Amino acid sequence: MDETGVPDGGVYDWYQRGLELLANRDPAAAATLLARAAAAEPGSRSLLEALARAQYDAGRYEEAVGTFRELTAGNPADDYAQFGLGLAASRAGDLDLAAEHLALAVAMRPDVGHYSRALRGVRARRDGETS
Structure with a gap:
């Protein structure tokens, strides 16, 4: 992360890291990262689906x-x-x-x-x- 709190890399990097966090059973961290990615690319269905899965897995129903x-x-x-x-x-x-x-x-x-x-x-x- 840089000094402003923005994760390193671009939206695709955030998406990939979010999927890794989900796979490694850290859905809360995945949801945080994927929410940022979804905000940057609001039309992306794959980002929204990954975000929804992370939110669900984190108990944020x-x-x-x-x-x-x-x-x-x-x-x-x-x-x-x-x-x-x-x-x-x-x-x-x-x-x-x-x-x-x-x-x-x-x-x-x-x-x-x-x-x-x-x-x-x-x-x-x-x-x-x-x-």
């Missing part, structure tokens, strides 16, 4: 909901972003939002078993709360 929501707004047919939004919403305690987006992911990719398992789990939790 509300932030992850916002970032995954941004991804789904840009491309509603992105099944992974719908799945991520559903998982983050579930962890944030919004089971209705979670069920909605997990159902979309399942509808887009019924062949992905963990999408269906996550949806069943959220529906069971939601239905258990209303019983």
Whole structure:
């Protein structure tokens, strides 16, 4: 980092370092670096996806909901972003939002078993709360 607090290198370097931090199980540091990169390149879906994953892994579920929501707004047919939004919403305690987006992911990719398992789990939790 330089004396102003800006990481060394360019946006691509920040992205690569952020992915390394995620791989090395340091999601909070990854989220910080990737947020800076996403701010510098706001249209980059790969940066937003990595940022959302880092936020989720760091337990920053509300932030992850916002970032995954941004991804789904840009491309509603992105099944992974719908799945991520559903998982983050579930962890944030919004089971209705979670069920909605997990159902979309399942509808887009019924062949992905963990999408269906996550949806069943959220529906069971939601239905258990209303019983």
